[in-house]
Amino acid sequence: MCFKSGRSLVRRKEAHQRMSPEEQLLRLEKEFAEAVVKNDLEAIARFVADDWIIIDADGGIVDKVRFLTVVKSHDLTHEIMESDDIRVRVYGDSAVVTTLTRTKGKFMRQDFSTQERSTDFFVKVDGRWQCVLTQLTRFAK
Numbered sequence: 001m002c003f004k005s006g007r008s009l010v011r012r013k014e015a016h017q018r019m020s021p022e023e024q025l026l027r028l029e030k031e032f033a034e035a036v037v038k039n040d041l042e043a044i045a046r047f048v049a050d051d052w053i054i055i056d057a058d059g060g061i062v063d064k065v066r067f068l069t070v071v072k073s074h075d076l077t078h079e080i081m082e083s084d085d086i087r088v089r090v091y092g093d094s095a096v097v098t099t100l101t102r103t104k105g106k107f108m109r110q111d112f113s114t115q116e117r118s119t120d121f122f123v124k125v126d127g128r129w130q131c132v133l134t135q136l137t138r139f140a141k
Contacts, residue, residue: 025088049125057116096119
């Protein structure tokens with residue numbers, strides 16, 4: 001997230017604080033998808049905890065470092081990342097967000113297109129939501 005002035009940053013933080021936790025998490029999901037489509041390495045890294053992992057649709061585990069490495073190398077790019085059927089459940093300083101997500105892009109120069117149920121587990125640390133785990137479940141074709 002890039003801001004033109006300190007005043008703009010303060011206004012955005014104040015607006016964010018007025019949002020309900022559910023609204024904050026919905027906004028984070030949207031901003032994360034935008035960062036992935038833009039291949040914005042720094043923005044992606046801010047949304048997830050240092051020990052974040054993805055359990056992919058095949059049951060494999062991908063850690064933050066590996067994910068960011070393939071993004072940085074452009075071995076993984078996304079043209080589309082769209083979610084709907086979004087459900088947010090907040091439990092104090094933790095939350096679960098489920099979505100139906102469609103993606104299209106390239107991995108290792110090969111086209112891919114997926115439709116997956118995504119489950120993101122968030123924790124609030126120092127007043128900021130961070131994703132600690134993403135579980136992907138692919139729909140049968």
